[in-house]
Amino acid sequence: MNIKIIGVGRLKEKYLKQGIEEYAKRLSKFAKFEVVEVPDEKAPEQLSEAEMLQVKEREGERILDKIKDREYVFALAILGKERSSEELAAEIDKLATYGNSDITFVIGGSLGLSKAVLKRADTQISFGRFTLPHQLMRLVLTEQVYRAYMINAGSPYHK
Template sequence: MNINLICIGKLKERYWREAVEEYSRRISRFCRLNILELKEAPLPKNSSPADEAEVMKKEGESILSHIGQRDYVIALEVEGEMMDSVRLSRKLRGILDSSPQAVDLIIGGSLGLSPEVKKRADLGLSFSPMTFPHQMMRVILLEQLYRSFKIDAGEAYHK
């Protein structure tokens, strides 16, 4: 099974890259994980709401161009559904059992996701009503993905 993590922006700090590499290595025994880092659209210094909308539109188009027609799309968004780790594991198992071409997990840029990406998503997922740095969110998402696979496999890690 292919799982694609589609993100706006690159990880700059070494400690975030090392954490992502560690969880990617752990996850590799359960699935084929692909991490795609897409370029951030430039935002003018004193941006207007129109400038921000244009940035979100460009980033959204870039994201959508990497999503397959038969992919199951999970968009990380504050307004999304919250669930505990066991429920996330069960949800992921159900998704994988439905045999999508791939599962795409989407982390938007600093302005969030465009309405078009949210519309394409099969599931909006929220980890908290709080805002997290995108680099940290990538690590948290990968840790929860790994935890989900371990729960599904009945292996000790979750507790």
């Protein structure tokens, strides 16, 4: 099984990197895990709608360049379907059972994901209506993927 997280922008915060590294190490028992960073588009604070769209499109192109045809893609989106940890675990297990051994999660930049990325995604997933920094979301997502594997392994970690 291959699990990949594609995130927009560089992760600078040491504590977030350390958390992701810890869960990546734990995940290595179950799957090949990698985080791929694509550059964010530099933009001024105040953007018009057209400029926002342009930023998302440029970031989207960079994201799509990192996705292979065979990958099953979860796009993180506020309007996506919320899942419990158990539901995500069951979904990952089902994908593996039916031959989808390459799973990719995509976290957009501060403006979200382009329409092209959302269209390419096989499904959209939401972690609720909270607004979280996309850098923190990488850590939260990595932990949830690890939790899914622990649920599927019948481990008490989930309790």
